[in-house]
Amino acid sequence: MSAVPNEAPADAILSCQGLGKQFGAVRALSDVSFFARKGEVTAVIGDNGAGKSTLIRCLVGVHRPSEGVIRFDGQDNPFATPDEARKAGIETVHQNLALVDELTVAQNLYLNREIVRGIGPFRFLDRRAMNRGAQVMLERLSINVPAVKQRVRRLSGGQRQAISICRAVGAGAKLVVMDEPTAALGVQETANVETLIRRLKDEHVSVILISHNFDQVRRLADQVWVMRAGRVVASVRAAETSGNELVALVTGAKQ
Numbered sequence: 001m002s003a004v005p006n007e008a009p010a011d012a013i014l015s016c017q018g019l020g021k022q023f024g025a026v027r028a029l030s031d032v033s034f035f036a037r038k039g040e041v042t043a044v045i046g047d048n049g050a051g052k053s054t055l056i057r058c059l060v061g062v063h064r065p066s067e068g069v070i071r072f073d074g075q076d077n078p079f080a081t082p083d084e085a086r087k088a089g090i091e092t093v094h095q096n097l098a099l100v101d102e103l104t105v106a107q108n109l110y111l112n113r114e115i116v117r118g119i120g121p122f123r124f125l126d127r128r129a130m131n132r133g134a135q136v137m138l139e140r141l142s143i144n145v146p147a148v149k150q151r152v153r154r155l156s157g158g159q160r161q162a163i164s165i166c167r168a169v170g171a172g173a174k175l176v177v178m179d180e181p182t183a184a185l186g187v188q189e190t191a192n193v194e195t196l197i198r199r200l201k202d203e204h205v206s207v208i209l210i211s212h213n214f215d216q217v218r219r220l221a222d223q224v225w226v227m228r229a230g231r232v233v234a235s236v237r238a239a240e241t242s243g244n245e246l247v248a249l250v251t252g253a254k255q
């Protein structure tokens with residue numbers, strides 16, 4: 001049940017084979033094969049230092065792997081930088097949310113892709129169009145914020161996380177990568193963000209989720225990959241596993 005598949009299926013959106021990463025004397029990843037299916041939530045779990053972030057960073061062009069092949073949407077070794085990954089349709093929602101506090105919700109949703117009208121010296125930012133567009137984006141994902149003109153600084157942690165996810169979807173992401181998206185949130189806010197992650201599936205957006213919360217992983221994920229000491233040690237369907245089994249796989253009590 002926990003056997004690690006060696007080949008990616010035809011419906012994989014992102015996959016790798018034989019991936020390795022060496023940082024000086026530290027072997028962070030060894031011979032990792034992994035895939036995320038289109039339209040699914042794929043979780044990566046493992047103890048601190050297991051290699052989860054390094055794997056994700058290699059997949060999205062932050063780190064250059066020492067060896068191995070990465071494939072995204074049918075293309076081999078597709079990106080040399082995170083920017084190239086973003087252009088191809090992979091958005092990463094970071095633990096330390098990359099929102100600009102002093103800008104409004106709408107301005108954050110349109111950050112680096114502002115709507116500009118006019119020509120030459122008469123170019124201007126079309127704030128009304130961006131406010132309208134922001135409202136549509138938020139409604140599409142049923143995200144509740146007081147107003148699109150509200151400064152992000154005044155939002156709660158859960159609302160900020162929702163805005164980050166909304167921005168990724170608004171930017172046209174085919175795949176959203178989330179590293180501990182609810183680690184800093186309370187119970188209700190966690191539930192709201194989990195609902196939002198489920199909604200991404202309805203929008204046919206694939207998700208890779210790093211989480212230490214095994215209950216959350218079982219609630220949200222379709223497939224769960226378990227890492228230990230830089231290796232993938234198991235890949236299981238979330239519906240066919242239990243919290244205890246995941247703990248045993250992470251700690252090595254179950255091989």
Ligand SMILES: Nc1ncnc2c1ncn2[C@@H]1O[C@H](COP(=O)(O)OP(=O)(O)OP(=O)(O)O)[C@@H](O)[C@H]1O
Nearest residue numbers: 023026027028046047048049050051052053054055
């Ligand atoms: N830039 C780096 N330089 C040197 N070593 C690194 C670097 N990044 C990660 N490592 C090492 O690689 C190993 C895997 O780290 P990684 O951050 O990928 O683990 P993780 O599973 O994401 O852990 P956590 O859950 O604590 O975030 C660790 O031994 C870590 O110290």
